[in-house]
Amino acid sequence: MTDLERTAIDHEVAQVPYKSAAVIEALKIVQQHRGWISDDSVGAIAAYLQMSPAEVDSVATFYNLIFRKPVGRHVILLCDSISCYVMKYGDLYTALQEKLNIKFGETTGDQCFTLLPNCCLGCCDHAPALMIDNDLYKDVTVAMLDCILKKYT
Known part of the structure; x- marks a missing residue:
């Protein structure tokens, strides 16, 4: 240390x-x-x-926020709770996979993003949700992803 x-x-x-x-x-x-x-x-x-x-x-x-293997510069936590699931979390996951060319547990080739599932981000009334680093995004749509991701590249 x-x-x-x-x-x-x-x-x-x-x-x-x-x-x-x-x-x-x-x-x-x-x-x-x-x-x-x-x-x-x-x-x-x-x-x-x-x-x-x-x-x-x-x-x-x-603890799921302690990383036991290397992660990208930015960690995307995609909520897969029942609330987010019902509110089309699957569409977000599919879009993130396509945009970043990674699946859960993987890191982009440029080491910018790691995509991880999260069982709850605590905002079920604003599902679907995702968190990048310490930034929480609520009521996320596929159309919003490009703008959100651009902040971190």
């Missing part, structure tokens, strides 16, 4: 009663700096927080 990562993790550790309680924040900090969580990062976080690598990995693999 870098000194910058350690400093940020130390700040989080100071907020909780014991080191291992900061594991989620530590994972988020390292991912923010590196883009994803490698096996080496899991080991380093485990050693720093006095946990086993298996404990850290179990947390990392539980």
